[in-house]
Amino acid sequence: MKERLSQRLADVQLALALLTRLPLPGRALPDRGAGAAWAWPLAGIAVGGLAALVAGTAQALGLPAGIAAALALGGQALATGAMHEDGLADTADGLWGGWTRERRLEIMKDSRSGSYGVAALVLVTLLRWTALAAVLEAGGWALPLAVAVLSRVPMVVLMAWLPNARGAGLSQSLGRPDLRQALTAAGVGLGVALAVAGGPGLAMAGAAGAAALALGLVARAKIGGQTGDILGASQQLSEAAALVAAAALIG
Secondary structure (H helix, E strand, O other): OHHHHHHHHHHHHHHHHHHOOOOOOOOOOOOOHHHHHHHHHHHHHHHHHHHHHHHHHHHHOOOOHHHHHHHHHHHHHHHHOOHHHHHHHHHHHHHHHOOOHHHHHHHHHOOOOOHHHHHHHHHHHHHHHHHHHHHHHOOOOOHHHHHHHHOOHHHHHHHHHOOEOOOOOHHHHHOOOOHHHHHHHHHHHHHHHHHHHOOHHHHHHHHHHHHHHHHHHHHHHHHOOEOHHHHHHHHHHHHHHHHHHHHHHOO
16 A cells, blocks of 8 residues: 555656656656556646636735736746647647648647747637636636646546557657546546536536547547647647636636
C-alpha cells in the first residue's frame, strides 16, 4: 500500500513537471510515460488553483470581474508556459492551412503562427475571458479550479482513442494510455468538478467532452490521429466550452 501511494504521488509530480512550469522538488523520478497520464487532470488543480487565487484576490481588492478574469488567464498562461495556447494556434494553422495530411503535419511542426492560428488564439481566448468574467461576476471565483481539471481530461482520452499521427514527438514518446488510465482521469475530472461546482459540474463536463470529441473527429479525418498540438488544443477548447456552460448556468 505504501509503495502504491508513493507511485501515485510520483505520478502527480510527473504530471506537474510535464504540464506546468511550476518549480518542483529536484528529486529524480522514474519516467512512466503514459502510465502517469491518469494524473494529468490533477496538474489542473495547481494551475486552476492559482487562477482562482488570483481572481479571488483581485475581486477582494475591488477590481472588476473583467480585470480579474484577465489576470487569472494570465496566471494560467505563466504557470503552463502557454504550451496549450501554442498547441491551439499550431492546430488551427495545420488542420485548415494544408491540403494534404503531410502538409498539415508539416505546418503544425512550424513554430511560426499563421492567420488561422492567430485567429483561433484570439477568438478562443476572448471566449474564455468573456465566460470567466461572467462566472466571476456571479461569485464563482472557485470555478477556474474545476475547469482546469476538467479540461485536462481530454488530453488523456484523445491519446487513448487516437494513434499518434506523426510517429514522433513528445506525444509519441509518452506512449498511449490504456482504457483504465483514461477512465481514471475522467473520474478525477468529474469528481473535482462536482465537488467544486455541484450539479453544474455535469454540464461543464459534458460541454468539455463535446468540444474534445469534435476536435478528435476533425483530427482523425484530417491527419489520421493526434499530436501534442492536438492535445494542447483540446485543453483550450474544452476549457472554453466548460466556462461557457458555467456562465450559462451560473453567470
